[in-house]
Amino acid sequence: MKPKYPIDSLTIHTDLVLPSETNPLNNLFGGELLARMDRAASIAARRHSRRIVVTASVNHVAFNRSIPLGSVVTIEAKVSRSFRSSMEVYIDVWIEDRESGGRAKANEAIYTFVAVDETGRPTEVPPIEPQSDIEKIRFDAALRRKQLSLVLAGKMNPHDATELKALFL
Numbered sequence: 010m011k012p013k014y015p016i017d018s019l020t021i022h023t024d025l026v027l028p029s030e031t032n033p034l035n036n037l038f039g040g041e042l043l044a045r046m047d048r049a050a051s052i053a054a055r056r057h058s059r060r061i062v063v064t065a066s067v068n069h070v071a072f073n074r075s076i077p078l079g080s081v082v083t084i085e086a087k088v089s090r091s092f093r094s095s096m097e098v099y100i101d102v103w104i105e106d107r108e109s110g111g112r113a114k115a116n117e118a119i120y121t122f123v124a125v126d127e128t129g130r131p132t133e134v135p136p137i138e139p140q141s142d143i144e145k146i147r148f149d150a151a152l153r154r155k156q157l158s159l160v161l162a163g164k165m166n167p168h169d170a171t172e173l174k175a176l177f178l
């Protein structure tokens with residue numbers, strides 16, 4: 010299959026935080042943000058694979074900063090690495106300052122999607138070639154994260170997680 014670039018899958022979703030989406034502190038519910046990120050990430054995975062995709066795992070979510078009511082929230086999702094049928098999608102979440110228009114990073118997350126055929130069976134996806142420095146860093150670390158995710162899901166024996174073990178040796 011012809012390789013693709015991370016930029017080919019870039020998906021940008023901008024939306025407001027409405028009162029029905031907030032907690033008692035008037036900040037965005039974590040679950041609402043997870044759902045928005047899942048949607049953007051699934052579109053990115055679909056753009057990379059041009060297949061039906063399903064969420065296999067939410068590998069990492071860092072709610073570093075609360076997002077107040079009325080905020081303009083932008084979610085940027087891009088495939089950071091593809092394997093045989095799975096794709097790691099990296100998500101950056103930004104909030105826009107109303108007065109200056111400047112952006113501040115609020116959160117980030119990493120999801121894994123799997124491309125499947127019409128019967129739900131995993132199917133091959135194109136390889137990916139990172140271009141920018143940040144894309145190369147994310148690409149390089151993705152195998153380690155895949156192994157960690159599989160170990161935590163009980164789908165890989167920790168002894169076989171070579172990339173992960175190399176961190177500690």
Ligand SMILES: CC(C)(COP(=O)(O)OP(=O)(O)OC[C@H]1O[C@@H](n2cnc3c(N)ncnc32)[C@H](O)[C@@H]1OP(=O)(O)O)[C@@H](O)C(=O)NCCC(=O)NCCS
Nearest residue numbers: 063064065066092093094095121123131155158159162164
């Ligand atoms: C995701 C799913 C297709 C994987 O099926 P499976 O029988 O485990 O298939 P495989 O073992 O062949 O794994 C397929 C790929 O997924 C990867 N994978 C499976 N579970 C994973 C996990 N927890 N973390 C990271 N990758 C995972 C495998 O490593 C493999 O990757 P590769 O082909 O790129 O090497 C299957 O579990 C499924 O359909 N789950 C439900 C998905 C869904 O409904 N999501 C929405 C939740 S509401």
